[in-house]
Amino acid sequence: MTELIVPGIITSVIAFFTVYFSMPPLIKILHKNNQAVRDIHKKGEVMVVRPAGPSLILGVIASEAVLYAFLQLNEILAIIFTTAIAFLIGYVDDKRVMGGWFKPIGLAVAALPIIFLGAYESDLAFPLFGAVQIPILYIAIIIFMIVITGNTINSIDVANGIASGFMVISGFSLSIALFILQNYEIAIASLPLGFIALAFYKYHKIPSKIFPGDSGALTFGAMYGAIAIVGQVEVIAAVALLPAILNSFLFLASVKRIVEHRELNHKPVELTEDFKLRATNDKKARISLVRLIVAGKALSEREVAIAIFKLALFSGVLAIITAFMMEVKLQ
Amino acid sequence: MNGSIFGFLFLMWILILIGGGIAVTILGPISITGYGDLDPLINSIVKGGIAISLSFIWIFVLTKLKNLIFRKTFNF
Numbered sequence: 274m275t276e277l278i279v280p281g282i283i284t285s286v287i288a289f290f291t292v293y294f295s296m297p298p299l300i301k302i303l304h305k306n307n308q309a310v311r312d313i314h315k316k317g318e319v320m321v322v323r324p325a326g327p328s329l330i331l332g333v334i335a336s337e338a339v340l341y342a343f344l345q346l347n348e349i350l351a352i353i354f355t356t357a358i359a360f361l362i363g364y365v366d367d368k369r370v371m372g373g374w375f376k377p378i379g380l381a382v383a384a385l386p387i388i389f390l391g392a393y394e395s396d397l398a399f400p401l402f403g404a405v406q407i408p409i410l411y412i413a414i415i416i417f418m419i420v421i422t423g424n425t426i427n428s429i430d431v432a433n434g435i436a437s438g439f440m441v442i443s444g445f446s447l448s449i450a451l452f453i454l455q456n457y458e459i460a461i462a463s464l465p466l467g468f469i470a471l472a473f474y475k476y477h478k479i480p481s482k483i484f485p486g487d488s489g490a491l492t493f494g495a496m497y498g499a500i501a502i503v504g505q506v507e508v509i510a511a512v513a514l515l516p517a518i519l520n521s522f523l524f525l526a527s528v529k530r531i532v533e534h535r536e537l538n539h540k541p542v543e544l545t546e547d548f549k550l551r552a553t554n555d556k557k558a559r560i561s562l563v564r565l566i567v568a569g570k571a572l573s574e575r576e577v578a579i580a581i582f583k584l585a586l587f588s589g590v591l592a593i594i595t596a597f598m599m600e601v602k603l604q
Numbered sequence: 605m606n607g608s609i610f611g612f613l614f615l616m617w618i619l620i621l622i623g624g625g626i627a628v629t630i631l632g633p634i635s636i637t638g639y640g641d642l643d644p645l646i647n648s649i650v651k652g653g654i655a656i657s658l659s660f661i662w663i664f665v666l667t668k669l670k671n672l673i674f675r676k677t678f679n680f
Contacts, residue, residue, distance in 0.1 A: 407655075413652070519616065
């Protein structure tokens with residue numbers, strides 16, 4: 274464990290400062306190229322550039338490559354390749370508007386490096402009850418996991434600072450769980466996720482200077498999913514991600530098909546005159562986590578973000594409890 | 605914010621724990637033999653079928669709970 278402290282600190286520092294220092298020039302370049310979209314939750318024509326994905330993937334590759342030089346684990350290569358492919362899928366979607374099928378299929382392809390590098394164990398571990406061996410079925414779970422985590426993070430990117438802040442909480446919760454389970458090498462490999470999200474939060478928080486775009490959201494989601502697989506903490510990862518899973522579940526339960534948000538005409542929330550978010554009365558509009566949060570009363574964008582962070586913290590605590598429960602066996 | 609969202613997340617967590625228990629106690633002991641090289645494939649198909657069925661039950665229960673908890677909010 275002690276021999277991992279130096280690589281852990283170096284990797285975390287590289288992850289944080291790569292994003293921290295590469296984001297301002299990226300923002301300048303995107304402004305220069307007029308890669309901006311309107312921030313729909315702001316008064317007037319506030320334009321925000323996107324995507325932040327290139328800076329985020331730079332942070333992932335730089336930090337994980339250095340860690341690979343220290344540890345030389347296939348698991349680290351799997352994290353790098355899966356995240357990089359997911360970034361490319363998102364970047365294509367940022368540049369050219371693709372159909373609802375594109376991201377799920379692309380993310381399934383992104384899962385392949387984990388399989389080809391053999392960076393997984395086919396036991397699926399559950400708290401209290403132990404593990405179940407599912408050698409062939411586990412391949413399907415790997416693909417399913419990357420598709421789900423990529424899309425859920427993408428779907429929770431609904432307002433300034435939420436995707437990055439949510440990822441800080443979920444990412445560090447997953448790291449703590451890995452440390453509790455004494456999976457130290459993957460715990461160290463997971464630290465860059467939290468630090469990259471933390472550095473990005475500085476630019477993404479209200480008022481956003483840059484949006485993650487699909488490339489940024491898929492980078493976060495795929496890295497999170499890859500860490501969950503190679504670290505054998507699939508169930509814990511799902512628990513830490515529960516608010517985002519709830520958001521996707523509510524979306525699918527109300528829309529009943531896989532579709533891009535931009536293809537839906539009925540708005541679940543609207544802006545009040547004082548630029549607060551409130552739930553619409555449109556029964557055809559999809560149900561979302563934000564719509565649930567503002568159902569009681571209209572809230573500012575900042576208040577909505579804080580509400581989602583509280584839910585993420587709650588799920589993070591449940592994930593850490595689940596990690597402790599992994600050590601307890603009822604049988 | 606309505607505390608029902610926290611309650612719903614907690615229920616999702618409980619359902620995951622119960623689902624895990626069912627998966628381990630039902631899927632774990634299954635071992636079909638007698639088909640030679642096809643044994644792993646048949647085992648996986650059977651386990652996969654049960655796992656998918658359990659997932660559908662999980663989503664069904666979750667949908668019912670969602671309707672129960674958030675009915676007052678949205679009149680689903």
